[in-house]
Amino acid sequence: MSQSPIRNEYLDQVQEQQQRLEVDLKARKMAANSLPQQAMAAPRRRGGLAPPPPEMPGGNAVEVRITGFWRWRTVVVPPNAYVVHTRRGHDKPLTLGLGVSFRFNPATDSFLVVPGAMQTILINAHSICRELQGLLVQGYVQWIIEDFGTAYKKLDFTDAEDPMRVVNVQLREQAEAAIKDKVATMSIDAVLSDKQPIIEELTARLRQVAEGGGGSDKGLGLRIVTVQIKEAVVSSARLWESLQKPFRAERERVARLAGLETEEAISRRELQVEQERERSRLETESELSQLRAAKGAEAYDREQAERLRRQHREEEDARKLAVERQQTTLHTAELEKARLAVEGALAELKHDVDSARRKREALAVIDVEDAERGAANRQARAELELLEARQRVLNGLSPSNVQARLVELLPTIAEKLPKPQELRSVSIGAGAGMQEGQALTAMVAQMMALVKALNPEAPVPPKAPVASLESPQR
Numbered sequence: 001m002s003q004s005p006i007r008n009e010y011l012d013q014v015q016e017q018q019q020r021l022e023v024d025l026k027a028r029k030m031a032a033n034s035l036p037q038q039a040m041a042a043p044r045r046r047g048g049l050a051p052p053p054p055e056m057p058g059g060n061a062v063e064v065r066i067t068g069f070w071r072w073r074t075v076v077v078p079p080n081a082y083v084v085h086t087r088r089g090h091d092k093p094l095t096l097g098l099g100v101s102f103r104f105n106p107a108t109d110s111f112l113v114v115p116g117a118m119q120t121i122l123i124n125a126h127s128i129c130r131e132l133q134g135l136l137v138q139g140y141v142q143w144i145i146e147d148f149g150t151a152y153k154k155l156d157f158t159d160a161e162d163p164m165r166v167v168n169v170q171l172r173e174q175a176e177a178a179i180k181d182k183v184a185t186m187s188i189d190a191v192l193s194d195k196q197p198i199i200e201e202l203t204a205r206l207r208q209v210a211e212g213g214g215g216s217d218k219g220l221g222l223r224i225v226t227v228q229i230k231e232a233v234v235s236s237a238r239l240w241e242s243l244q245k246p247f248r249a250e251r252e253r254v255a256r257l258a259g260l261e262t263e264e265a266i267s268r269r270e271l272q273v274e275q276e277r278e279r280s281r282l283e284t285e286s287e288l289s290q291l292r293a294a295k296g297a298e299a300y301d302r303e304q305a306e307r308l309r310r311q312h313r314e315e316e317d318a319r320k321l322a323v324e325r326q327q328t329t330l331h332t333a334e335l336e337k338a339r340l341a342v343e344g345a346l347a348e349l350k351h352d353v354d355s356a357r358r359k360r361e362a363l364a365v366i367d368v369e370d371a372e373r374g375a376a377n378r379q380a381r382a383e384l385e386l387l388e389a390r391q392r393v394l395n396g397l398s399p400s401n402v403q404a405r406l407v408e409l410l411p412t413i414a415e416k417l418p419k420p421q422e423l424r425s426v427s428i429g430a431g432a433g434m435q436e437g438q439a440l441t442a443m444v445a446q447m448m449a450l451v452k453a454l455n456p457e458a459p460v461p462p463k464a465p466v467a468s469l470e471s472p473q474r
Contacts, residue, residue, distance in 0.1 A: 084111065121172045178202045
């Protein structure tokens, strides 16, 4: 069985980077460069000039504004962009500088606009150190155009999308080559611990290329602003683990020794503390035993003294109690005598109170009877006075007053009488031809007779002569 050949990954990676570099070094051209010629070839309208063509991008990524039409155009350049303007028949540029605008004739002129801002190049250099181990060195370079008159002649700014792309690729390749050359002479420990030699070597080489040496050569018209190495990483994970093992083992040894020393110190200290604790406990127990004995003796003496004191106190209390009982018996007898005396006085007082209450009740009954008799007498007296006044009124009535009173009451009496079903006429007096006055007199006499019948005590007026009685008439 044939075995497959071992694949060299590093060689494949280098070839891939070389192919990508060849592609990056080729500037990308825009098809829009033919717009000026197409605009010039467009026929003009009859009776006037042709309309202005659209603005040209100028063949660069900088925002350039082109105004005017046909041969009378003006290119307005931003203030942070370099521009070079050339014309057919002139060996030197007509316009060269930073942010300079100019008049532009598409038939004879050409111009190039390049950004003037600082550029940053990111570097990832796959290097091999002195021990033939792979390292990835990461850093960045910042540069700026210092002499545009030299830079536009020596560098390619014709990329339509990014004028700085080709220059950045060239500088990045030079920086990676310088880093690889320097790392190849250094050990892996030196690369990982101190990156300053790599920075100094890279800065010197780039400045030699970009800014030139001390002779007449001015370099590329660029200025290196700063060079920095961010990180150096070992490509092999196993090698990285092996590099860390000595340090980790040393740290582990130191930590283990420190742990053992700490445990030993702790054990020694624990024994000392245990001994001191046991010694303190024994001393404390001895002191406590002595203290308990002393306290027991004091307690026994205190109990005996307390027992004697209680005995004397009980005897004294018994004597005092006997004396107090005797005094209490005498006092109780005195209280009993006083109670009997009080009860006799209360009985006499109660008898007096009952007698006074009976007398008061008898007097109240007598007063009530006297009041009832007085009220009856007053009622009888009032009735007598009323009868007397009525009698006086009746005695004071004269026939004329009675007649006048009857006349006043006739309408009221007539209203209260029932309606007659029949009309009868009775003539009283001398005859049928009696006058109206005599008829009225007879009627009054009849009314008086009616009043006499209702009230016998009223005085009887004189009777009028009765003339005749007529038969009733319908």
